[in-house]
Amino acid sequence: MSEAKRFLPGAKIGVMGGGQLGRMFAISARRMGYHIHTFSPDKNGPAAQLSDRATAASFSDEAAVRKFTRTIDLLTFEFENIPAKTIEWASSKPVVRPRGEILLIAQNRLREKEFLSAAGFPVAPFRKVASLAEFGRAAEVIDRPAILKGGSFGYDGKGQERIDLGTDLESVWRERDDEVCVLEKRIEFEKEISVIVARAPDGTMAVFPVCENVHRNHILDLTVAPARIEEKVAQAARELACAIALRFDLVGLLAIEMFLKSDGELLINELAPRPHNSGHWTIEGCVTSQFEQHVRAVCGLPLGATDLLQPTAMVNLLGDLWTDGEPNWSAALAESNVHLHLYGKRHPRPGRKMGHLTAVGQTQDAAAASAIRARSSLLERLPATREEQTSFALR
Ligand code: ADP
Ligand code: MG
DSSP: OGGGOOOOTTOEEEEEOOSHHHHHHHHHHHHTTOEEEEEESSTTOTTGGGSSEEEEOOTTOHHHHHHHHHTOSEEEESOSOOOHHHHHHHTSSSEESSOHHHHHHHTBHHHHHHHHHHTTOOBOOEEEEOSHHHHHHHHHHSOSSEEEEESBSOOTTTTEEEEOTTOOHHHHHHHSOSOOEEEEEOOOOSEEEEEEEEEOTTSOEEEOOOEEEEEETTEEEEEEESOSSOHHHHHHHHHHHHHHHHHHTOOEEEEEEEEEOTTSOEEEEEEESSOOGGGTTHHHHBSSOHHHHHHHHHHTOOOOOOOBSSOEEEEEEEGGGGTTSSOOHHHHTOSTTEEEEEOOOSOOOTTOEEEEEEEEOSSHHHHHHHHHHHHHHTTSOOOOOHHHHHHHHHO
């Protein structure tokens, strides 16, 4: 049965997408003896740099997609925003894990919310908005403040807009390109949390500890693990994650972002059928990292233990840190519990995820304080290097 097929070290794994998630997946997979071939529109991106082989071509280049899939045994994804046609072309030969249908649901907010609510999972009240008239009707039934979100291919808060009672709906709608959107109630949450679950082809599941996430300008800023929440809430979050993975008949990794309200209620915000930024801390914080777990799950190997090693915190490093020149790496690593991850991106644009820092500690607070301190010290002025001092002395 091809569904339960196992891929042992030496097999060729293809990865669609070429960003940092693919890079860290490739590091884990190659360490375990797999061959990695990435497919991405970018040449020499974060994943390509660490792959055995990289194809740089457009997702709409059918010949390139088909050629790529002929070189691999198994296909997986580090990025869900892949056109449906591309997934179809790519699915002709290799085993595809997770299934393409899961990507198609997760890449579109409306499909995702409809799937979740039809299956009885808790989500914020929402309505489809495909016209100005529909927008008006949705704004009548969804309490404001609300958020208008673009339907597909959104990330890091792109395409999101707050809608208040006084907002002029017509002018908001005029700015949109007739895209199908979702209007959803703005939730007064106490915390944002996320859970990552892995499911193997034989149905076994392993859930990582629940972590809490702080966003800044809609971009993940800080993750602290394990989440500082009541155990019964953590248990409910893990159960929700497993139930969704089961409902999807998932093989691979699924990250679930949730809002925790002050009354303990959990609402599901978003799904990602792949490793997730809020799981980077597992590299240092857990017995098995999310990336190794992804490899194990899609290859049909036994899943690794997800036990916490130590409280851990992760902060993202955005391109803004490069505004005044190269960050001070040695200052950031002054505390020996801090670890640096850089993604090999050459152009540090503001808001672009360039890397992250992870800190372990005795407690979540200690780990978070270390990670935040380390990031702040990146902006400390660099002391003159020996060469600079020498050249200055010679002048
Ligand atoms: P993205 O695909 O950009 O990650 P999200 O829907 O996860 O989109 O939104 C990004 C962030 O915006 C969330 O993590 C949360 O902080 C905030 N946000 C999104 N939807 C809501 C909502 N309904 N209520 C309150 N905050 C929200
Ligand atoms: Mg999100």
